[in-house]
Amino acid sequence: MTKRKIAFYRDERLPFLEAKRCEANELAYRKHFHEEYSIGLIYEGATNAWCEGRSFRVETGNVISFPPHMLHACQPEPGADWKYKMLFIRREWLEGLERNELARLRIPFLLGDAKRARVSLHFEGTMNALENRRDPLEVESTLIELIQEVARRDEEDQAHGERLGQDLRTAKRIKEYIQDRFAERITLEELERETGISRFHLIRLFKRDVHLPPHAYQNLLRVNHAKSELAKRRPIAEIALECGFYDQSHFARTFSRIVGASPRSYSLSL
Structure with a gap:
């Protein structure tokens, strides 16, 4: 039996941020990209994530992120339940970051084990604050902590290479x-x-x-x-x-x- 439950969250006071929660067992996404910087947390199940010609297995607890216009696709295991949350953050808002942090955010990551626990904590805080329409000050503050943690240098992060020519x-x-x-x-x-x-x-x-x-x-x-x-x-x-x-x-x-x-x-x- 096909199961699909998708919800989106916005707050008109914070137009630069959107959240998505998805629970499904037969939902695969074709190749696509977002206008925003996106961060995803898998909290049940697993999926095969394709990005710019490379494939990764993304499992429960994994955090993956993509810069704007980075082509990607997700193919969960057939018939298996998988649940994930996504945050979409407009590029204009990110311009307030320090130059070195902003440069790192242009690169998609499959975050390393040591770092993803901290990132997951900040991710859940931001997601819950937005879903429950907490004060904008709280939502934006938790989002900044999340972005700073994602941008923190960690040798275990898997980065996608750049092609030139x-x-x-x-x-x-x-x-x-x-x-x-x-x-x-x-x-x-x-x-x-x-x-x-x-x-x-x-x-x-x-x-x-x-x-x-x-x-x-x-x-x-x-x-x-x-x-x-x-x-x-x-x-x-x-x-x-x-x-x-x-x-x-x-x-x-x-x-x-x-x-x-x-x-x-x-x-x-x-």
């Missing part, structure tokens, strides 16, 4: 072009002109370096924008059109596949 710069250029026009009907001919390479090489290069074809990357940008607009209680049909979806059903299918909840369910849970 001309092809990666070209992929970045394509991503930026799509980001600036995510609601438009972009063609491969446009991307050809922008990069100066053939559409065949362009697709191969982009999929190799971004792990998605350009249209799938564009849909992720659309859904992430839609999430921020749904939080404002705007009409779903209006948001679908603004994001470039050709009809509301297309929007609903794409949103549900990426977020794990329908646009309506997501909006009502906030």
